[in-house]
Amino acid sequence: MRILVTGGSGYIGSHTTLQLIAAGHEVVIADNFSRSKPSVLGRLESLSGVPIKHHVIDLTDQDETDRLFAQGAFDAVIHFAGLKAVGESVAMPLEYYANNLGSTLSVLAAMRAHGVKKLVFSSSATVYGEDAPAPMREPFPTSATNPYGWTKVMQEQMLRDLGVADPEMRIALLRYFNPVGAHQSGTIGEDPHGVPNNLMPLVAQVAVGRRAGLQVFGTDYPTPDGTARRDYLHVEDLAAGHVAALKKLGETQEPVSTWNLGTGRPTSVREMVSAFAKASGREIPTVDAPRRPGDIADSYADPAKAQAELGWVATRTIDDMCADTWRWQSQNPDGFPEA
Numbered sequence: 001m002r003i004l005v006t007g008g009s010g011y012i013g014s015h016t017t018l019q020l021i022a023a024g025h026e027v028v029i030a031d032n033f034s035r036s037k038p039s040v041l042g043r044l045e046s047l048s049g050v051p052i053k054h055h056v057i058d059l060t061d062q063d064e065t066d067r068l069f070a071q072g073a074f075d076a077v078i079h080f081a082g083l084k085a086v087g088e089s090v091a092m093p094l095e096y097y098a099n100n101l102g103s104t105l106s107v108l109a110a111m112r113a114h115g116v117k118k119l120v121f122s123s124s125a126t127v128y129g130e131d132a133p134a135p136m137r138e139p140f141p142t143s144a145t146n147p148y149g150w151t152k153v154m155q156e157q158m159l160r161d162l163g164v165a166d167p168e169m170r171i172a173l174l175r176y177f178n179p180v181g182a183h184q185s186g187t188i189g190e191d192p193h194g195v196p197n198n199l200m201p202l203v204a205q206v207a208v209g210r211r212a213g214l215q216v217f218g219t220d221y222p223t224p225d226g227t228a229r230r231d232y233l234h235v236e237d238l239a240a241g242h243v244a245a246l247k248k249l250g251e252t253q254e255p256v257s258t259w260n261l262g263t264g265r266p267t268s269v270r271e272m273v274s275a276f277a278k279a280s281g282r283e284i285p286t287v288d289a290p291r292r293p294g295d296i297a298d299s300y301a302d303p304a305k306a307q308a309e310l311g312w313v314a315t316r317t318i319d320d321m322c323a324d325t326w327r328w329q330s331q332n333p334d335g336f337p338e339a
């Protein structure tokens with residue numbers, strides 16, 4: 001298939017692009033590089049051995065998006081593009097709604113105008129909200145605690161409404177748990193824009209000496225060691241989930257399908273810090289800190305639906321995730337080069 005990958009130079013988009021190419025698909029990337037760097041593309045070319053077609057485009061601009069589709073002849077779209085920093089979304093809600101909803105709306109309008117029916121959408125476990133008991137299952141009600149999360153809830157709703165209006169659509173809502181890790185080569189990985197918000201990139205930056213230490217947010221949670229637990233999954237497993245979902249969209253009769261992508265296994269903050277210290281051979285100094293507002297004790301997937309319907313299962317361990325993140329971080333302490 002010829003696939004438009006929006007946000008294809010980002011963390012998950014870049015790893016998925018490589019696996020799509022390896023599976024025999026042709027990829028066209030659309031990205032405005034607002035949260036990624038163009039130098040990712042050269043790395044993707046070295047790793048895949050093929051030229052990477054890309055367009056620098058603002059997907060909230062309907063005319064630009066239409067022009068892209070007019071020349072694209074796409075069979076499917078994987079829509080990663082979007083803003084994803086929780087704290088920033090609280091400070092700049094209008095930008096989050098405008099960007100995340102606006103880009104999805106113009107991509108959907110262009111898909112309709114050009115008869116493209118298959119869409120894989122990047123959703124998040126954040127749509128389970130604050131009160132859901134782990135393990136989380138797809139039929140649970142959705143909710144959010146911040147504007148970023150609401151943009152995911154709202155986009156899921158828009159896509160479900162579209163599936164009712166146009167039963168020929170084939171849409172996958174993929175609810176990612178906590179993606180971490182990097183490509184085995186150590187040449188692509190997560191390169192957060194500004195100060196990272198998430199645990200793994202912070203731990204990696206402490207290990208490599210970019211930061212002095214890590215705050216452990218909350219040590220009094222009702223978990224075995226008192227720190228919060230998450231379902232970390234390797235970005236390569238996550239990328240494989242997209243390839244599997246895309247294949248399934250060619251077989252299913254359901255206009256809209258929802259799949260959790262996680263391992264189903266919780267790991268605490270302390271467990272993650274020790275695994276990373278072991279993988280890197282570096283000390284990770286920590287200091288106990290109060291809970292972070294909006295955090296929950298336990299978030300992990302029930303991945304049974306993805307396993308049964310996509311034949312997908314996350315195989316890589318926490319040690320793999322730490323080893324691969326460390327290879328990327330130690331070889332690229334400052335992330336991707338500017339040019």
Ligand code: UD1
Pocket residue numbers: 084086087124125126149178197198199200202214215216217218228229230269292293294295299
């Ligand atoms: C966060 C977002 C979620 C988003 C996801 C991916 C919140 C409340 N949730 O998920 O909406 O989809 O990122 O971008 O922000 N931790 C520390 N010290 C740190 C950083 C994190 O102890 O310096 C802890 C957190 O309290 C949490 C765990 O590490 O218990 C994981 O945090 P993080 O990586 O930010 O992921 P989530 O909170 O699960």
